[in-house]
Amino acid sequence: MKIAITGKGGVGKTTLTALLAQVWADRKREVLAVDADPSPCLAGALGFPSELRAGLRPVAEMDDLIYERTGARPGQVGGFFTINPRVDDIPERFSALHRGVRLLEMGAVDTGGSGCICPESAMLKTLFTHLLFRKDDVLLLDMYAGVEHLGRATVDFVDLMLVVVEPTRRSLGTAAQIRKLANDIGLQRLLLVGNKVRNPDEADFLAKESPGMPVLGILPHDPLVQEADRLGVAVYDYVPSLRKAAEGMADLLEQETALIER
Ligand SMILES: Nc1ncnc2c1ncn2[C@@H]1O[C@H](COP(=O)(O)OP(=O)(O)OP(=O)(O)O)[C@@H](O)[C@H]1O
Ligand SMILES: [Mg+2]
Numbered sequence: 001m002k003i004a005i006t007g008k009g010g011v012g013k014t015t016l017t018a019l020l021a022q023v024w025a026d027r028k029r030e031v032l033a034v035d036a037d038p039s040p041c042l043a044g045a046l047g048f049p050s051e052l053r054a055g056l057r058p059v060a061e062m063d064d065l066i067y068e069r070t071g072a073r074p075g076q077v078g079g080f081f082t083i084n085p086r087v088d089d090i091p092e093r094f095s096a097l098h099r100g101v102r103l104l105e106m107g108a109v110d111t112g113g114s115g116c117i118c119p120e121s122a123m124l125k126t127l128f129t130h131l132l133f134r135k136d137d138v139l140l141l142d143m144y145a146g147v148e149h150l151g152r153a154t155v156d157f158v159d160l161m162l163v164v165v166e167p168t169r170r171s172l173g174t175a176a177q178i179r180k181l182a183n184d185i186g187l188q189r190l191l192l193v194g195n196k197v198r199n200p201d202e203a204d205f206l207a208k209e210s211p212g213m214p215v216l217g218i219l220p221h222d223p224l225v226q227e228a229d230r231l232g233v234a235v236y237d238y239v240p241s242l243r244k245a246a247e248g249m250a251d252l253l254e255q256e257t258a259l260i261e262r
Helices: 011-025 050-054 063-072 090-094 121-129 152-158 169-184 201-208 224-230 240-261
Strands: 002-007 033-037 095-098 101-105 140-141 160-165 190-197 215-220
Touching: 002 011, 002 169, 011 033, 011 101, 011 140, 011 160, 011 190, 011 215, 011 240, 050 095, 050 240, 090 095, 152 224, 169 190, 169 201, 190 201, 201 215, 215 240
Parallel strands: 002 140, 002 160, 033 101, 033 140, 160 190, 190 215
Antiparallel strands: 095 101
C-alpha cells in the first residue's frame, strides 16, 4: 500500500501520517514513513527520541552521495547521469527506525514538475521503486502543503492519495484543486479525511461538500493533540480518540486494497 497524504497547510497531514504509520507498525507491517516537507516534523509527531532525530540526514542534502551514484551534481540539468542509481543501502544509512516505523526525510527536493529529470529526482524515483517492495508493506508520504509540488514524480510513487481537510470551505477548495491535479496526471484513487471535526454538523458538511471524493473517515478535534505536542509525545499514545479513528481508517484501507488487488 503506497499512500500520499496531502492537503492545505496545517490541516493535519503530519498528524494523520504519524497515526497511520504507528497503527500499521503495531500490526507488524513494514512501514516506511517519508517526510517530504522541507521543514520536517514527522519525526516529532512519531515521538522519535531526540538522539535518533539528530542522526537523521535528509536524502536531498546528500550531494556527494547523489553525485557518486548518479554522476551529476544536484541541481544540474542536462548532461549525462545514471537514471537508475544504486540505492539499496540508503534506507539503512539515512533513515531511522523507531517502534517499527522507518523514517526517511527528503528535505528540500523538487519532486514536482512533470518534466524534471534532475539527478535528485532520478535518485528518489529509484529509491522508492527499490523500497516498494512486498505487497503488505506500507509507504506513507507526508507531503508538504498545497498543490504546486504535486507532479507526476510524486504521483508515480503512490496508488492512493488521502486529502486531509478541516470543515472549512477553504480547505475543501484546496482539496478540489488537488483532486483535479491528481486526476490530470492519472491518479484516480483519492479519499477525503476530515480533521478537527467538532460535531456531527461539521462531519455532515464535509460529506456533503466533498469535491467528489468519498470520505474515508473523520478525526475529531481534541485539545489533547496540542498537549501531546507540548509534551513531545506521540498523538498515537496520548490521544485515544484519534488513535481509534485512525485504526478504523486503516481497517477500511486494508479492505479497499484487498478488493482492488483481487
Ligand atoms: N484533531 C486535532 N485536534 C486538535 N488539534 C489538531 C488536530 N489535528 C492537528 N491538530 C493541530 O493542528 C496543527 C497542524 O497539524 P499538523 O502539523 O499535523 O498539520 P500539517 O497539515 O502537517 O501542517 P503543515 O502544512 O504545516 O505540514 C498542529 O498544531 C496540531 O497539533
Ligand atoms: Mg506537516
